[in-house]
Amino acid sequence: MDARRTAALFKAFCDATRIRIIKLLRSGEKCACELLEKIHVTQPTLSHHMKILCDAGIVNGRKEGKWMYYSISKKGVEQAKECLNQLTTSHAGRDNKPYCEKE
Numbered sequence: 001m002d003a004r005r006t007a008a009l010f011k012a013f014c015d016a017t018r019i020r021i022i023k024l025l026r027s028g029e030k031c032a033c034e035l036l037e038k039i040h041v042t043q044p045t046l047s048h049h050m051k052i053l054c055d056a057g058i059v060n061g062r063k064e065g066k067w068m069y070y071s072i073s074k075k076g077v078e079q080a081k082e083c084l085n086q087l088t089t090s091h092a093g094r095d096n097k098p099y100c101e102k103e
Helices: 003-013 016-025 032-039 043-055 074-088
Strands: 059-064 067-072
Touching: 003 016, 003 043, 003 074, 016 032, 016 043, 016 059, 016 067, 032 043, 032 067, 043 059, 043 067, 067 074
Parallel strands: none
Antiparallel strands: 059 067
16 A cells, blocks of 8 residues: 555544544444534535545445435455554564664
8 A cells, every 4th residue: 555545544544523423334324414413513524524534445425315325435444454454564573674774
């Protein structure tokens, strides 16, 4: 995963409102109107947060009539887990020289 994609992924998780939205979506798909009611933000603010979550691949959105419905993306969650795993897996022992001493 490239650095921009990784940054977008972490951006999705670095806001308290987006965390609240993700927690609400754990119980299943929700209409934007339901999310608005539960998190007490304006529609433009919700749209902003949902764009970040969808762009990161964590949430899927689908339009039905005039409403948007959102759900957690299983594929996006798996990619997020893999990204975090790759970033935090130690490579100790492969090359004991500090990075600045490598040629």
